Amino acid sequence: MMQATPPHVLLIDDDLAVLGMVSDALTHHNMRVHAFHDGSDALKFLEDPAAPAFDLVLSDINMDGMDGFDVIHRVKALKPSLPVVLMTGQASLDYAIRAMRLGAANLFQKPLTLRELVNSVFHLVGLHRELRLAEAGLKGLVRETRHFCFRSRELDIPSTVAHLTDRLVPLGFATPNNVDVIAVAYHEALVNALEHGNLELDSSLKGDLFSPKDDYAVLSQARLADPQYGNRSVEVELLATPGRYEVSIRDEGPGFDTSRIGLVPDETLIRQCGRGLAMIRMVMDEVEHNSKGNEIRMTLLRKV
Template structure:
């Protein structure tokens, strides 16, 4: 059965919450303030922490902060009283899982605790499953359009975060590189828009892109994205159905003379944010690799 740590400086409120949870078979132990609670968590590792907000020595907000930093897997439920609403909101923002008003403990505490525990257990199981993964491969066939790329890249960034491959900064950088690579495949690959055309004023370029995209010979083309995610690296392969180009004549985007050009920005970002990039001989397939720092 579940174990619950109840943190409250009021013996009466602590006793009421304990009785409600013990009646459904849960094991309960208590603490009078946040510092005692941290000692109890270290010694007993409860499934849930139920805490009052206003306590001496260490209040509920400070306890939530400490638990979120040190024991992020332990869900915290707040017991709120009249006048503690503002601090409760801050505690929820800091990582608390839910709250129950003290005047509704009898009605709502058990149901809320069961719900929070079920979610926490499901997350632990999911984390365990993710930790056992060694390879996640996906293939996407995308229409010849920039519409929907943000949603796709958001999904891939969520995968990277869930798998714990990179920190948030590198996840953001990989997303940027993916976006630039896919945009390049649509505009320069499938729509065959040249770098010189890309340097036109923005409005003129958008009109040209719309005209080209409406032509059947370009409209029916696709972009193919393959993702290979392992515990050592993330590899992305982007292929378009255009005629390609000679990669050997590609200008160096890091050259100071090229950095300021619109058409070199995407490749500059890709080269900056990824550990390895390469084109196939035809020039219509780009491989980008980001290695995990611990690999």
């Protein structure tokens, strides 16, 4: 759990007993803790040019004066990529939702489990340092490209998704809170290219969970074994620039009429392309299709 350079943590809690306990636990694990019992004083220190480069802010929510929600709001305005972990003795669903919407990296309920708290802090510190290094590296980045081409019968969708998402967080195009959702969007796009594109499968063949026979799966396996379908390619291209992260996926299927996208309901489109297309459009900042309808380009804009 040791870091090469001791992390700097800004700790805020108006309960002096908790402040001392958490400070001792983090210090024991080689962290440099800057403890404050007042949120306003802590934020003034954070803004001080002479202050160290902080790796994380850890704050109680229920405090007199500036509470934890005020703290995270100010921190995110000053340093958007700096992770903030909140603590509270009055945890509720409303608190959790509000904390996540404000950008909290985690929320811990008191009484604290120090082992879990310390582990979370170490994880977030490591992630933040990757972000800082990536941000420094992006200053010289003009473009980064990757190109994959698979036959239908050899396409490994989970591995391809892993390659497409491995640098999203370090490069600032995603956060730990939403990278899994983006991964699902890429997964859906690859499934669409394989099943609805190259294999030309119709979603209406899918039975319900309790159907004795899955005609969709049977036809999928048959077409993967048929060179006419199984030898078709899925091409994946990644283009990353300092501000944009574009992933294009192209199949060799017949495509579909893209002019129907956005028309609700359109069951024909759902049968041809699956319901994942709607999810993709919600997750991505930009989604475009070629005129044939056999290529999708999904773009994320840099957030931090």
